[in-house]
Amino acid sequence: MLGADGIFVELAGEAYELRPSLRATMRLLRRHQLFGLIAAVEGFNITIIMDMLREAGIKPALLLAEIATVGLGKVRNRLTGPLAEFALAIAGIDPDDTTPIKPVAGKPITPTEYHTQLFEIATGWLGWTAAEAWNATPAEIIAAQNGHVAYLKMTGVLVPVEGAKEPDIYTAEQLKEIEEGGLDPAFDRDGLAALKAKL
Template sequence: MRLADTITVTIAGEAIELRPSLACAIRLERRPGSFQQLTRDIMDGNLTAAVEVIQDHTDLDFLPNRILEQLDTLKAPLLRYVMACAGVDPDDAPKAAPKGKPAKSVPFRDHLQDLYKKATGWLGWSPEVALDATPAEIVLAYEGRLDMLKAIYGGGKDQPTDDRPLEEKFRSVFNTYGTVKEAA
C-alpha cells in the first residue's frame, strides 16, 4: 500500500494537493451511491462529483466554473483520489485476494468505520489525528502494531514458540529502536 502518495491537480494556475484523509472518505461515502456512484460520475465527467472531491482542499472562488474548464484532465487524478479514500492501491490489486478463497464483501461504510476503530482503539490516536490520516496510513500503522504485539507475545499458527520471559521479549523489541532503560 502506498504511503504519502501525493495527488496534485492544477486549477486556474493553482496547484491543489488532494489528501485522501479518512474524514474526506467518510464524507464522500455518505454521498448517494457511495464510492461506486462517485467513480461512475467522475468517469462520466460529472461536474458536481469533481467539485465534491476538490472542495475540501481549496478555497478558490468560483470553483465549479474553474473545474469545468478542465474537467477531462481531472478524471485520472480524481479517480486515484477516490481509490485512495477507499483504501485501494491499484498496484496491490493483483496480490490483494488470496487464491482459492473469495474475499468477503464489506460495505465501504463498515470498512471506514473499522479503520476509525483501529486508529482510535488499537493505535490510541485522537479522533482528530485518526480523521486526518489516510486509509493507507491507518492500515500500515495497524499492521505495525500487530507486528509489535506478535514479536512481544508471539502469535500465528506458524510461529515458533518463544519461551523467553516477557521482560526479555520487550527488551529485544525495544532494543531494535535504540531504547535504553535508565537506572533509577
C-alpha cells in the same frame, strides 16, 4: 499505497493535493457511494466533483473559475486522471499495485463498516486522537496497525498460542445431558473452587 506520490490537481495556476483522508473517504462514500463517485468523474459531474474537492480541503469555487477561464474541455482533460485516482484511493485501490488480490474469508462488509473499523483501530487500538484518525488515510492506519502488531510480537507482549485447539463440539445427546443436569464436563470446577477459597 503508503508512501506513494500524492494526488494533485492544478487550479488557478497552483497545485492542490487530493488527500483521501478517512474523514473525506467516509463522507464521500456516505453521500455518493463508490460507483457514484466513479460515474461522476467519468461524466464530469460538476456538483459531485466540487464536493470531492471540498472534502479534500480545496475551495470548489476554484473549479468554476478555472472552467470560466480556460473552458470545460481543458479542465476536464486535466482533472479526470487525478480525480479518478482519488476515487480509486477512496475505494482502497492502488492502480499501480500489480499484486493479485487474495480472497478473504468471512462475511463481506460494506465500505462504511470497513472505514468505521479503521477509525476504531486508530482511536482504540493505536490510541490516536479522533482528529489524528480522521486526518490519516486508510493506508496509513493499516500500516500503523501492522507496525504495532509487529512491535508487540517482537517485544513478546503478543505471543501466539501454540497448540491451541478448537473448542469441543458436543453431540446432541451430550447437550441434552448438560442442560438437564446443569453440568458441563468442560467447565473447570476445581479452578472455580480454588478461586472461591481465595475470596
